[in-house]
Structures are given as structure tokens and as C-alpha cells.
Amino acid sequence: MENNIKASHTRAMQYWFADGLMELSSAAICLVLGIYFMIMQIASASQAGFAVLFLLVFVAAYGIRKVMMWYRERSTYPRTGYVEIRKEREDRRFLVIAIGFSVLLLGFMVFTLMRGIQTMTWLPVIGGVIYGFIFALTGYRTKLVRFYFLAGFCLVLSIFLALSGLGDFWGTALLSFCIGMVLLAFGIVTRMNYIKHTRISVEQNNEP
């Protein structure tokens, strides 16, 4: 029974990734971030201009999330139902991991600056570590192997970009675009699979 309860919890976590919408919306956010880094590289705006642009990225991410939720309400809930994950179970542990990771990243940046290494050259690696961390954590929580693959892909690609001289914002933009495209591919495959194996319940499914 204990294993069944753990399996139920894992399935509830996986539920939010079963319809592919999470990947598709994350892909859109990555593409927006890619555009943002590209503008950072080519445009010569003031700091205030970049701050406004950064704010716009947040607004776009919020909008993408809203659209995803809107679509999910109409497409996913009538097919496979709705479940809310219990929050208190692992939240504290993940908060500790997130704080530890932030300290590590900060330490890396201070280290590179102190050693005279240009942090901008390694910007794609920092981006890759952040993306990789998010995907690895998602993979750990959901037990979905594709997120571990994504985490590895982010790290390898970011190191390759930094070593090949594509540092700075160009590399980070390219990294975001590539991750966005991979997420898009994953999202489309997952979505097609989900649609194929589920159907909208024609009954009043929520009226016991």
C-alpha cells in the first residue's frame, strides 16, 4: 500500500506534464527569452530600456502561462480530470536545494570575477546551469526521464557555446532558442500522444 500511495503521488506530479502543454508553454517562454537576449546583444538601448524590456519578458511569460491554463481548462480537465498536488510534502526540501543552488551560482560568478575571467564569456554556461537545474529538479520530482535528458542537453550545449567563442548574449540567445526548439519538439510529441490516448468525456463527468 505504501508503494501505491507513493505511486499515486508521482502520478499526480506527472499529470501536469502528461498533456504536453507545460513543454509547449516553456518552449514559448524560452523563445521569448532568446529574443530578449538577442535584443540585448544588438540594440544599444539605455539601462532603463533594458529594464522595461525585461519587464515585458515577465509580462509575456505571465501571458503564456495564462493562455496555457485557459487551454488546459478546456482540453485537459475534460479528458483526464483535475488533481492538485499536496504542497507541504517536499516543498521545504526543494527550498533548501534552490537556496543552495543560488549560493553556488553566486559563488561561481564571484570566483570568475576574482580570477579575472570575463563572466560574460561564460554567460551561456550560467544560463545552461540555470536551465539544467530547473529541468533536473523537474525530472527528479516527476520521475520523467525526458527532463534529465533536457538538463544534460542544456549543460553540454552551453559549455559548447562558451568554448566556441559564442559567449556573451549571442550564446545565451542561441542557447534559449535551441532549448525552446527541443521543448517544442517534446511538447508536440507529448501532446499528440496525449490526444491519441485520451478523449473528452461526453458525460457530466464532475457530477457524482
Place this chain on the structure above:
Amino acid sequence: MNHEIQPTQTLVGVDRLIHEPSRSAILAVLSAVQCADFLYLQRETGLTKGNLTVHLSKLEAAGYIKIEKTYRGKLPLTLCSLTEEGKVAFENYRQQLRQFLGE
């Protein structure tokens, strides 16, 4: 005379409302999540709509689960969640089973 509680006596004393397979399956799913709707429970437990309705009603009547009619956007949802009483009862049931199985 030995007054020590035997494992078999533990099993006899389990909550029969929970011990029914369908209802223990429902409680097992709900114990792992914050709340779930009717369709999700139906998919997870494999019960028919009628069966699930009956078992949910019994669990609600016993005060083990709470059934709440709500909305997510414009979609009506019937959300089920364990009550505190339900959590305690299910935890006791699990302990009794573990005791019986000698785990």
C-alpha cells in the same frame, strides 16, 4: 491467560468502511494529493461512475472526505479531499495493516 493483542485481532478491528477495496483505493489516491476531481479519481481507481459515486457518498457520510463543488475558470469541478478525520482514520488503518503483516 495471554492478554497481548494478536495480529489477527488487529485485523478484525480494522475500520470496515475503509477496508473495502474500492474505498481504500479512493483514500489511497486522496492521501497522496491535496484534492482531486471526480474524473481523475475515476481514472485512477478504475471504478465506474456509479460505483465511485456510491463509495464517495459513503466516505463523505462518515466524514472521511469532503466533496466541494467549485469552478476552474468556467468548468464546474467536483473536488474531493481528505478531511482531518479521514487522514487519521486512514493512517490508523495503514498502521493496523502493517502490524498484521508484521512490517
